[in-house]
Amino acid sequence: MTAVRVAALIPAAGSGTRLGLGPKAFVEVAGRSLLGRSAAALAPHVDEVLVALPAGLDLPGDVPARAVTGGDTRQASVLALLRATDAEVVLVHDAARPFLPGAVVGAVTTAAREVGAATAALPVADTLVRAGPGGDCGTLWGTLTPREGLWAVQTPQGFRRDLLLAAHEAALADGFAATDDAGLIARTGGAVRLVPGDARLFKVTTPGDLALAQALAPTWDGQVWDAGGA
Numbered sequence: 001m002t003a004v005r006v007a008a009l010i011p012a013a014g015s016g017t018r019l020g021l022g023p024k025a026f027v028e029v030a031g032r033s034l035l036g037r038s039a040a041a042l043a044p045h046v047d048e049v050l051v052a053l054p055a056g057l058d059l060p061g062d063v064p065a066r067a068v069t070g071g072d073t074r075q076a077s078v079l080a081l082l083r084a085t086d087a088e089v090v091l092v093h094d095a096a097r098p099f100l101p102g103a104v105v106g107a108v109t110t111a112a113r114e115v116g117a118a119t120a121a122l123p124v125a126d127t128l129v130r131a132g133p134g135g136d137c138g139t140l141w142g143t144l145t146p147r148e149g150l151w152a153v154q155t156p157q158g159f160r161r162d163l164l165l166a167a168h169e170a171a172l173a174d175g176f177a178a179t180d181d182a183g184l185i186a187r188t189g190g191a192v193r194l195v196p197g198d199a200r201l202f203k204v205t206t207p208g209d210l211a212l213a214q215a216l217a218p219t220w221d222g223q224v225w226d227a228g229g230a
């Protein structure tokens with residue numbers, strides 16, 4: 001497809017504890033699994049799609065991908081995916097972010113090829129506070145200021161595979177855990193370019209997120225799938 005081979009790596013091996021409906025990647029929204037939606041959005045833009053699954057589970061028949069067994073953490077699942085491809089550029093994307101615009105895939109891929117590492121992200125629009133103990137959710141401890149310069153990180157995150165693999169292996173050797181892959185690059189001192197993400201790229205984490213996804217799906221499916229691709 002491209003001179004530089006690009007692989008989409010989809011960590012989908014989570015247990016979906018906060019959603020409470022079993023392995024989350026298999027949960028359906030408007031008749032299509034979260035994993036199926038994420039894979040279908042990436043497939044037109046890459047040379048191959050790899051998915052990390054929970055041990056003992058198989059890919060649904062409608063997911064055009066190669067499967068590996070994931071690990072106990074997201075980080076371990078991504079490392080298993082990285083070791084299963086030799087593509088020069090990889091796009092790591094959560095199965096749990098099913099509404100992925102093609103323009104974001106393109107922008108992250110371009111930035112990853114230019115600077116080696118990039119992530120979709122959005123500027124934080126809310127006031128952020130740190131909670132202390134007390135009450136249902138804790139009491140307000142303090143406002144994090146200034147808000148300027150704070151971004152909420154999404155996926156896809158794009159990398160030169162050799163850079164991300166080295167960062168993962170260093171983290172594994174040191175017992176270091178990060179919540180995303182861009183964080184592992186930053187730990188090595190590498191630059192990560194922020195690329196504008198999209199509000200619809202929210203992560204389906206809680207029952208409230210699933211309700212939002214169900215509300216968005218008819219519009220998304222009408223606009224995206226009927227138009228021939230993400």
Ligand SMILES: Nc1ccn([C@@H]2O[C@H](COP(=O)(O)OP(=O)(O)OP(=O)(O)O)[C@@H](O)[C@H]2O)c(=O)n1
Nearest residue numbers: 011012013014015016017018072073077095096
């Ligand atoms: N051991 C793990 C844990 C998570 N993931 C994947 O990483 C993405 C982001 O994780 P998250 O939304 O936290 O999913 P879960 O770990 O399943 O959720 P929870 O923490 O509520 O159990 C998901 O696509 C999930 O399947 C994974 O591949 N392997």
Ligand SMILES: C[C@](O)(CO)[C@H](O)COP(=O)(O)O
Nearest residue numbers: 074094153154155179180203
């Ligand atoms: C990778 C990620 O989606 C970027 O926002 C996020 O860090 C995943 O977090 P989780 O702890 O797996 O929910």
